[in-house]
Amino acid sequence: MTDDVTPADEGDLSIREPPKVLIPLAVLEGETVPKTLATFLDPADIVVLGYHVLPDQTSTEQASMQFEERAQETIADVAAVFEEAVETRIVFTHDRDQTVERVAADIDATAVLHSNPGGSIDDVLVPLRNAIDADRLADLVATLVAEHHVTLWGLQQDGFDAAAAVADASERLTDRGFSADRITTETTTVEGDPIRAIVARSAEFDAIVMGESEESLRSVFLGEDEDRVAEATVAPVLVVRDRDTGDDS
Amino acid sequence: MGTTSDTGTNRAGEQPTTVSSVGDEEGKASVTDDGTELERTIGLKGGLAIGIGTMIGAGIFVFPGLAAGQAGPAAAGSFALGAVIALLVALPASELATAMPKSGGGYYFVSRALGSLAGAVVGISIWLGLVFATAFYLVGFGNYAAAVLAEAGVPVGGGLVTPLAVVFAFLLTGLNLVGTENAAKLQNYVVGLLLSILVVFLAYGGLDTVGVFGSVRTRETLLPFGLFPVFTTAALVFTSYLGFAQVATVAGDLKNPGRNLPLAMVGSVIAVGILYVATIFVATSAFGSARLETFGETAIVEVARQFFGRPGAIAILLAGLLATVSSANASILSTSRAVFAVSKDALIPGTASRLNLKYGTPHVALAMAGGPVVLLTALGEVEILAEVASFLHLVMYGLMCVSLIAMRRNEPDWYDPDFRVPAYPLIAGVGALASFGLVAFMQPASLAIGFVIMVLSAGWYVYYADDVQLKGAL
Numbered sequence: 001m002t003d004d005v006t007p008a009d010e011g012d013l014s015i016r017e018p019p020k021v022l023i024p025l026a027v028l029e030g031e032t033v034p035k036t037l038a039t040f041l042d043p044a045d046i047v048v049l050g051y052h053v054l055p056d057q058t059s060t061e062q063a064s065m066q067f068e069e070r071a072q073e074t075i076a077d078v079a080a081v082f083e084e085a086v087e088t089r090i091v092f093t094h095d096r097d098q099t100v101e102r103v104a105a106d107i108d109a110t111a112v113l114h115s116n117p118g119g120s121i122d123d124v125l126v127p128l129r130n131a132i133d134a135d136r137l138a139d140l141v142a143t144l145v146a147e148h149h150v151t152l153w154g155l156q157q158d159g160f161d162a163a164a165a166v167a168d169a170s171e172r173l174t175d176r177g178f179s180a181d182r183i184t185t186e187t188t189t190v191e192g193d194p195i196r197a198i199v200a201r202s203a204e205f206d207a208i209v210m211g212e213s214e215e216s217l218r219s220v221f222l223g224e225d226e227d228r229v230a231e232a233t234v235a236p237v238l239v240v241r242d243r244d245t246g247d248d249s
Numbered sequence: 250m251g252t253t254s255d256t257g258t259n260r261a262g263e264q265p266t267t268v269s270s271v272g273d274e275e276g277k278a279s280v281t282d283d284g285t286e287l288e289r290t291i292g293l294k295g296g297l298a299i300g301i302g303t304m305i306g307a308g309i310f311v312f313p314g315l316a317a318g319q320a321g322p323a324a325a326g327s328f329a330l331g332a333v334i335a336l337l338v339a340l341p342a343s344e345l346a347t348a349m350p351k352s353g354g355g356y357y358f359v360s361r362a363l364g365s366l367a368g369a370v371v372g373i374s375i376w377l378g379l380v381f382a383t384a385f386y387l388v389g390f391g392n393y394a395a396a397v398l399a400e401a402g403v404p405v406g407g408g409l410v411t412p413l414a415v416v417f418a419f420l421l422t423g424l425n426l427v428g429t430e431n432a433a434k435l436q437n438y439v440v441g442l443l444l445s446i447l448v449v450f451l452a453y454g455g456l457d458t459v460g461v462f463g464s465v466r467t468r469e470t471l472l473p474f475g476l477f478p479v480f481t482t483a484a485l486v487f488t489s490y491l492g493f494a495q496v497a498t499v500a501g502d503l504k505n506p507g508r509n510l511p512l513a514m515v516g517s518v519i520a521v522g523i524l525y526v527a528t529i530f531v532a533t534s535a536f537g538s539a540r541l542e543t544f545g546e547t548a549i550v551e552v553a554r555q556f557f558g559r560p561g562a563i564a565i566l567l568a569g570l571l572a573t574v575s576s577a578n579a580s581i582l583s584t585s586r587a588v589f590a591v592s593k594d595a596l597i598p599g600t601a602s603r604l605n606l607k608y609g610t611p612h613v614a615l616a617m618a619g620g621p622v623v624l625l626t627a628l629g630e631v632e633i634l635a636e637v638a639s640f641l642h643l644v645m646y647g648l649m650c651v652s653l654i655a656m657r658r659n660e661p662d663w664y665d666p667d668f669r670v671p672a673y674p675l676i677a678g679v680g681a682l683a684s685f686g687l688v689a690f691m692q693p694a695s696l697a698i699g700f701v702i703m704v705l706s707a708g709w710y711v712y713y714a715d716d717v718q719l720k721g722a723l
Contacts, residue, residue: 055428055610057582059352060287061501062589062611065266066604068285091278093288094433094502102277102288 015176019110019140020045021238024100027074027090028052028067033115037236038081040121040207041113043143046086049103050075053096060092067092104241110136111209114230114237121236122148125205128165129155129194132211137240138172141209145178151205154187155194162187195225202233209238256595257716263595265717276505279350289504295433296496296509298440299579300517303492305443306576308525310569311389311546311631312486313532318542320482321474325529327482328489332522334687335490337680338646339518340670341653343511346497348656348666350506353590354497354583355645360594362652364720369710371645372591374702378641379587380618382491383580384625385634387414387421390573391626392546397566411629418626421578422619425585428608439575446568447524454531454556484690488635489525491642493518494649495579498586507667546631584618585611596714636695640688641702647684650677661721 021041025031027050033041050071054063068090075088087107093099104112124145126137141150152169154162166185174180190197202208213225222228230237256265278286291299308328316324345358356375360368391414398409496503496513503509532541532552544551553565589611592601605612625634654677656664670676688696 055608056433057425057428057585057615058604058609058611059499059501059586059589061352062593062602063604063609064281064285064287065593065602068281068283071285072283089286090284091286091288094290095288098290099288 015139015143016135017110017139018045019136019143020047020107021111021113021140022047022049022100022104022107022109023113023115024049024051024096024103025075025078025115026051026053026096027071027078031115032078033081034117035081036120037115039083040144040236042083043146044110044140046082046084047103047107047109048075048078048086048088049100050078050088050090051096051099052090052092054092054094056094060094063092109241110140111238111240114226114239116230116234116236119206121206123205124148124150124207124209125153125198125202125235126150126169126209127153127155127194127198128162128169128211129157129198130160130211130214132165132240133242134165134168134172136243137169137209137211138176138178140238140240142173142176142178145182149182149184150178151184151186153201154185155197156187156189157194162189195222195228198229199232202229202235205235207236207238208233209240211240212242256722257718259595259598259714259717260712261598263599265594265719265722276507279501287501289502289506291433291499291503293504293509293512294437296499296503296513297517297520298433298437299499300493300496300513301444301520302436302440302575303495303579303583304489304517304521304576305440305447305524306386306389306572306574307635308486308489308521309447309528310393310549310572311385312489313528313552314541314544314546314548315632316482316486316529317533317538317548319474319485320478321538322529322533323476323479324482324486324533324538325526326479327486328522328525328529330479330483331487331490332518332525334483334487334680334683335493335518335522336515337676337683338650339493339514340511341650341673341677341680342494342497342646343514343668344666344670344673345649345653345656346500346510346514347507347668348664350500350503350510351590352498352501352586353593354500354587355494355649356587356590358652359645359648360719361721362655363648365594365596365714365717366707366710367648368594368719369591369596369714370703370706371648372587372594372596373706373709374641374699375645376584376587376591376617377621377702378491378638378645379580379584380621381625381634381641382488382638383577383584383618383622384418384628385488385631385638386573386577386580387418387622387626388629388631388634389546390414390417390570390577391629393566393569393573396547396550397570400563400566411627414626414629415623417574417577418619418623421574421581422615422622425578425581425615425619426605426608426610426612428610436575436579439571443568443572443575444520446564447528450553450556450561450565451524451527451531454535454552455527457556458531458534480687481690484639484687485632485635486525487639487643487687489521490518491638492521492576492579494642494646495583498583498590511668581615581618581622585614588614588617594719595717596710632692633695633698636691637698637702640691640695640699643684643688644699644703647681650681650684653677654681 021044154166156162226239356372359371391410394413395409493514554562589602
């Protein structure tokens with residue numbers, strides 16, 4: 001990384017903001033990070049969040065008395081899968097989503113991992129379907145996808161200019177020294193639910209990087225977009241966080 | 250997990266355990282010595298739902314008939330008196346809870362301010378106090394379940410009340426053992442629904458009573474039996490206010506406790522206090538207290554029938570089922586937290602706070618709640634159950650007020666509450682006197698049972714844990 005150059009410089013072949021990836025794991029339920037995924041994520045700063053969700057009738061204090069040591073040991077094992085030293089946190093909670101959101105905001109994470117088993121990671125899909133923090137996305141992809149291939153796929157819908165978003169993301173990637181011949185760009189016009197289209201194509205890829213979902217009627221009934229994608233595919237899903245969210249929600 | 254060395258051990262060689270005292274991230278999570286975070290997940294709404302949900306079952310759906318029978322229309326005064334006493338205690342409890350936002354509630358404050366003997370007496374009696382309260386709510390539930398069957402045309406006598414209550418005692422304990430997902434969220438909705446039904450019912454009934462819709466209802470003298478029954482009735486119906494301190498038992502899980510704890514405690518007392526007084530007013534105006542008494546525990550259903558016909562009766566029956574179940578369930582949960590708090594401090598064996606590995610629930614503590622609840626429910630004595638529950642809680646409330654005075658007169662370094670009671674010697678002093686004073690108006694049988702429980706608790710402490718030091722240990 002070059003320290004002397006101001007990050008805002010056009011054409012600077014470096015990462016603007018080193019990406020930080022939050023990995024939430026149900027640590028006492030045996031969730032762990034596969035070696036292939038750890039290798040893929042290693043270039044980023046990693047924070048492993050081991051959480052344990054308790055039934056309402058159990059106080060967090062009570063659970064920590066009994067399970068804290070086991071949780072610490074388990075998370076140390078998970079951390080050892082990574083080459084670089086990673087930060088670990090343990091949280092006892094009654095609400096998983098609240099905990100993940102709080103910690104993500106606390107460490108200002110670039111992206112949150114929705115873990116899936118997955119295999120070795122060569123082809124990465126970046127579906128662009130709504131506004132996304134393009135700088136964060138570029139930082140993340142350029143850092144992680146060192147030798148592999150990335151597909152920028154714009155999903156054209158009402159009120160979203162997919163072609164422009166794809167061109168913009170592609171430019172930001174090459175700005176960071178990402179070679180253009182490792183980028184595939186395409187645009188599709190989708191009718192209806194873009195998530196269904198993403199799920200349908202996900203089998204061709206080894207990992208998916210996408211933006212946060214917007215509140216919509218659909219997400220109220222079907223669940224958050226990223227959860228739907230993560231549930232329907234075997235590939236790990238990284239969700240890029242918008243910059244100032246999660247603080248007071 | 251850190252243990253302090255100078256706190257002494259119990260007969261089994263266990264020491265009090267201290268957890269999570271290091272830090273707090275803006276009231277969103279507390280942090281233990283080892284850096285583990287404990288997420289705070291209950292908001293103000295959740296806190297109010299615990300307080301209101303625990304209380305509302307009794308005052309509206311069980312007591313109106315009994316109270317009106319004892320004190321006449323002035324029973325409304327008994328409920329108001331109960332609310333005032335509850336508020337006098339809720340304020341000191343709020344200050345103590347914001348200074349010590351730990352799970353355990355009243356027991357925790359008393360043990361830290363007045364030492365382990367007082368702590369043990371309160372801790373063990375509050376466990377049993379909650380057991381009595383739960384049994385009382387369940388008997389109330391049994392009455393409603395039987396009334397629902399009767400309404401549906403199933404021929405049942407009063408003989409079915411106790412079996413129904415006992416079956417439900419088993420069911421609730423079992424459900425809590427295997428872990429009910431989203432129980433807290435469900436509680437929020439149930440309380441919301443209950444409040445809506447009650448507000449509509451009471452608003453219509455209230456307007457009708459003052460003559461807006463024409464018919465002027467029963468008029469009777471305010472104090473048909475004199476002033477004394479107002480106090481004895483207040484002692485009986487005080488069970489309707491036991492829930493507010495239960496908010497403090499989940500203090501460790503409450504977001505931003507400095508703000509939300511006092512608001513939830515005081516807010517829930519005011520909310521249910523108004524509803525109770527309005528209910529008695531409407532109910533005694535509709536029927537007159539003598540007739541109301543003959544309807545017994547489900548008197549409010551007849552009041553609804555009077556105003557709205559059969560649909561009204563059915564709505565209130567269902568509301569009564571929901572309210573009594575939610576009160577019983579909230580109390581079982583509080584009981585298990587109360588047991589955890591004393592067990593953590595080595596006043597009872599540590600096994601009591603073990604969690605079940607499969608379900609993550611405190612199965613020993615829940616069994617210590619559910620087991621005696623089943624037994625007491627089988628007795629089916631509503632008034633004795635209610636009074637003993639009140640007795641044991643009132644002793645704790647009185648001692649909480651004393652604790653506040655003790656803390657303020659000699660503030661430890663760590664004592665830094667976000668909320669300070671104005672004119673504390675007056676409020677806490679009157680709160681303590683009122684709490685102890687109310688006990689004096691109870692039936693001799695209730696007094697005897699309560700007293701024996703306290704003596705046994707003290708005896709247990711001397712036998713098992715008289716070496717344990719808790720005073721001033723945060």
